[in-house]
Amino acid sequence: MLVPMSWLKDYTDVDCDIMTYTDEMTMTGTKVEGHEELGKEVSNVVVGKILKIEKHPDADKLIVCQVDVGEEQIQIVTGAKNVNEGDVVPIALAGAELPGDIKIKKGKLRGVESNGMMCSVEELGFTTEDIPDAPEDGIYIFSEELPLGQDVKPYFGLGDLVVEYEITSNRPDCQSILGIAREAAITFDKPFKYPEITLKEAAEGHVDKLATVEVREPELCPRYAARVVKNVKIGPSPKWMRQRLLAAGLRPINNLVDITNFVMLEFGQPMHAFDLSALEGNKIIVRKAEDGEAFVTLDEEERKLNSSMLVIADEKKAVAVAGVMGGENSKVRDDATTILFECANFDGTSVRLTSKKLGLRTDASGKFEKGLDPNNVIPAINRACQLLEDMGAGEVVPGIIDHYGVKREENKVNYCPDSINGLLGTDISEDYMVEVFEKIGCTVNRENRIVSAPTFRHDISREADLAEEVVRFYGYNNIPMTLATGTATVGKKSFKQQLEEMMKTILEGCGLNEAMTYSFESPKVYDKINVPVESSLRNAIKIKNPLGEDFSMMRTQTVNGMLNALATNFSRRVDHAYLYEIGKVYLPKELPLTELPDEREQLTLGLYGEDVDFFSTKGVVEMLYTQLGIDEDVVYEASKETWLHPGRQAAMTINGQKIGTIGEVHPGVLDNYEIETRVYMVVIDLPTIIENANMERSFEALPKYPAVTRDLAMLVKEDILVGQIDRVIKNYGGKFLVAVELFDVYQGAQIEKGYKSVAYKVTFRSKDKTLKDKEVNKQINKILFGLEKELDITLRQ
Structure with missing residues (x-):
């Protein structure tokens, strides 16, 4: 907001220099952005009177004027057509400066000396719209008698200082000259003069x-x-x-x-x-x-x-x-x-x-x-x-x-001097506080300690607002330096923050770099990543004021953002990229929204390169699960995510609850992103794995007794997954089972069609004794029984 100082002074008498004024106003909360002098670029332009006009001896379109500029008489050559003897006009003397970096010098025009220039309003920085009585094309002629030699700037309103303020949104009252004047009056302890308004109402009727x-x-x-x-x-x-x-x-x-x-x-x-x-x-x-x-x-x-x-x-x-x-x-x-x-x-x-x-x-x-x-x-x-x-x-x-209709009433706020001083760290008297409250327009009931704020100060609604009013006029620089009081507390990161920090450390140790992608997406991404039409992922929250269609909804999945990041790397000829992101998805409980959506954090991994395959990607995930203490609880099962390769993907669960998906991205999806290499991705629901994380660690002494191993070669139906076999062996293996290791999968001429040969090494050990063959054989028989009962698996003959 621009405030001319001459206008401000109609309502309060501020008599300090401009630098003091701007500094003090800023310190009391009315921030000054800057100030400038109007017409600063105009100098040495005075009132002059044309005494005599003669024709130029060598130019038909020029005239020679003798001009009285107060202390002297000068000669000016001009081509102006609207001037006459006796006219009073603005004269730019030799050495004058005008807008546009124009400097007036003595010289000769067609051999005749000229010691200045007569000015039009345009040459003074105005337009004829600004000064309606100015001629469209010609020298400005004053309509009143002015002292000759007087500076013309006051006549044209130049020379005034204009201060620019930055008004905060909570102070609409300061979006006015009167509001700024009221603040200035309080700041400099001057009277504030509200304009006197009286009407004649001379017209007939009502x-x-x-x-x-x-x-x-x-x-x-x-x-x-x-x-x-x-x-x-x-x-x-x-x-x-x-x-x-x-x-x-x-x-x-x-x-x-x-x-x-x-x-x-x-x-x-x-x-x-x-x-x-x-x-x-x-x-x-x-x-x-x-x-x-x-x-x-x-x-x-x-x-x-x-x-x-x-x-x-x-x-x-x-x-x-x-x-x-x-x-x-x-x-x-x-x-x-x-x-x-x-x-x-x-x-x-x-x-x-x-x-x-x-x-x-x-x-x-x-x-x-x-x-x-x-x-x-x-x-x-x-x-x-x-x-x-x-x-x-x-x-x-x-x-x-x-x-x-409903009238705006004054806000009534209780105040306590001790409370205000405690908040500010000061020892200000109640008398001073009351004086400030009254200066800003409030009425004060000292008996009940109630301040009634005027309706133009609706921002004053609590005691902290009153404290702010007191301190801004008392002076922030007058608040004494004191040591902090209170009980010191040691902050620390939450369990969730600690786990996320640990996960980032593990992933970066595995060679991955953190990516950050937009939470705003386009509705087109669902077709791009093969999301079924009936999928709940398409129920996205639409943004009321989007930057465009490509940023018109809140994402319900992180796959698109990661694939965009990988696609950018691939298009830049980066031969390998290992990225991870911890970001939120926004899952509405219903549409249209009646309550805030479920903002769930997801960990997303995206990798491509010569050394990347399903198993190396799974190795990174298993490293993560091991450090989180849930590696023994995670079960990998076949899944049917449409954005992943149908035969190279798995769902990860804990106690039957899905925690994420791992797999190779579907070739058709890769075509949509113009990625011409295999890409492997992992999406993990962070709240679930944090809920199941076990950071307790226990240690055991090295075993004293030898282990006993058995190899099991089994004939298994082709559609049975080795993960299912693992679980059965562990369930029936008993308390001495310490390890289960798959070491061979075979399909060939000797194996019946529709079957495969799977070989496991199982290891048993007791902490208290050396196991006997009959004890181990007993557990092996239980394992074989379980395999045949649950998966119809028999030993290979």
Whole structure:
């Protein structure tokens, strides 16, 4: 926000230098971004009077002027056609500087000496729109007598200092000159002068007879006020108002528009003016738009509205988008004679969403979306009418229409000086605290220690807010340095964090690098990775404001992200890539969402390269499970994941609960990612394995007694997996069984079709004695019995 210091000083007398001012304002919480002097690039330009004009002896289009610039008389050669003897004009003397890095020097024009230059408004950095009485093409001629030799900068509003502020969203009251002036008055301990607002109301009649207002959406429009002005005269604003608007960064238009902009800057309250004759039935209706309703805004763009948007309408049509922009169909034209001033308070969220949907952001919407004080509406509309009367540009009709539903009340906050000092680490007196509270506009009940915050300070809602007000004016630099108090605690990582850190260490020790992929994905990825149409993975959460279709939903799987990372490496001719990622998937409990989704972390491995196959990938996973203490509990079973190769994949379970999948990626899926080599992937559900992790470690002495081994060569049906055989052997092996090792799988001419020969070495050992053959044979018989009973497996003859 830009605030000219000359305007600020109308409301408080700040008399320090600009650096002190900006430093102190920043330290009290009103952050200054910077400051600049208007017209700093203009120097040595003074008021001069043309005494005599003669023709140039050698140039028909040039004239030679004798100009009085106060202390001396100089000669200037010019080609200007609009100057006459006696005119008072701006003169850039020799050595003057003008915008555009222009420097004026003494010289000769066609042999005649010229010691300066007469200036147009363009040469001073203005346009004819900024200064309406300036000629379209020619030297600016002052319309009033000015002291000769005087610097022209004050006349044009130059030389003023303009300070730029960064206003935080919790301080909408500071989006105004008055709000900044109030802060400055407190900071420098100066009186704050609120503008005195009085109205003549000289027009005949009463506003109730001329216009009516109906608010159908009081939640979106808490307050709506309107006044009517007759005998309106549209024309340029006075010079002082134009200069203030320009200094604050707004272009003057005409007196009516300039007044609404002036009040918006002064009070922080946007306003709008309607041509009353353009309102059907002389009625204002605050309603929601209809879906598909077409509306042409003041920028002459047609926009499609919907039922989520609030509009201002008459009996037949919309005339403004509430809080954003007025309509072309009701704008005040130069021949308007009666206008209706609107000053309202709109719901900030509604204005922000409407502005975003329409792609239309204005000064008004930027203020409304922060949440304005509805109690500021009446002073603002009265101020606008006062300015109109003072300019002689209209007569205000007596009375005001004011629809104010649920009134905003003052926040009442209890305070305790000891508590505030304890929070701040200070020893500030209660008297000082009360003084600060009253300066910022609060009323204080010292007996009950209750502060009533004004409605324009709705951000003050608890004692901590009061403490902040005290300390920012007391001075952060005045808080004494003290040692920290309280009981020291030692922080540590949670069990989950420790396990994740350990897993990363193990995986990186196995040669894998960590990858990070997006949680936003495209709906097209499901077809890309062969997810069935009926799969629950397709029930993804759609994002309301996506960056595009490729980032329009929250992922329900991590496969696509990992394959994209591998594909990028492959396309860059990286001959091998070993990646892992710990990332979340977002699984909705139902759609549309009624509660937060299940955000589950998954560990995803993706590998390709010359030395990578199913078993090396499984080795990495087994290393991980061993360190987590669950390697003995994990069971590998055949699975049917559509994104994996149908014959080279397995599901991993613990106690019947699936914890993940391992396998080679389906060739068709690899084609979709343009990867021309085999890729192996693992997806593991982290919460499940963390829940089952066992970090306790026990150690046993080396065995004293010898082991006994037996080899079992079995005839097994082709579709039986060795993992099933492992489990049966372990289940029936008894307490002396210490190891089961597969050492041969054979299919050939000697084996019946549909069968395979599988050979195991089983090892037995006792901790207390040397085992006898009959004890081992007894357990072998139990194993054979179990194999035949559960899997129909017999020893090979």
